[in-house]
Amino acid sequence: MATIDEYRQHIKGPLTARAQLVWDKRIQAETIFDTEYDHYQLVYVGWGNSKQVYGTVLHLDISDGNIWVHQDGTEVGIANELVKLSVPKKDIVLGFNPPKLRHYTDFAVG
Template sequence: MDKLKNYRYIIQKVLTEYQQWAAGENQPGIEQCLSLDETRDQYLWFHVGWQEKMRDFGVTVYLRIEQDKVWIEEDWTKQGIANELLEAGIPAEDIVLGFQHPSKRVLTEFAVA
């Protein structure tokens, strides 16, 4: 399997597992959703719904693939989606912490861009 197909597979697998786990939590009125766009290589896990009379919407994880690297643009998981991607086989040099300012990325073990 080529690199791009492998990264797409890993991202979709990890996000699907997260989404299924979150969907099992007791959150009446809140739906856990995935948007997996292979054409544009953008992948989102988000929630939408109502808590009583308050609208509840938020992006939990937003990943994209650009120039053969996985960009983590948003990550509200406790353990960090980067760790899951590493464990699944994506090397640190192919993961960009896009939510970090570029000047801070050089201080991590991950790619700067």
């Protein structure tokens, strides 16, 4: 079983890599790593075409030995990236899915 420190690194890597993919210089990608309470986010902040751009692209938490994916605005899916990094599916909860539907996925139910 992986340690919490390993899971922290598995989360930080993809979030940091995605932050480098911002397509517009007026928009900043901010990574938020709260290792004390294990909250991790990738947020877009900036201005484009006279309106504010703000949104949470990714939000993950580590809780009770599981990685909870609360928000995933990516095409590939952060959970799939974590599996490629050897995180077992039984340790990943797709928190954005309703609890009664989670058992239909290959991931943990929480």
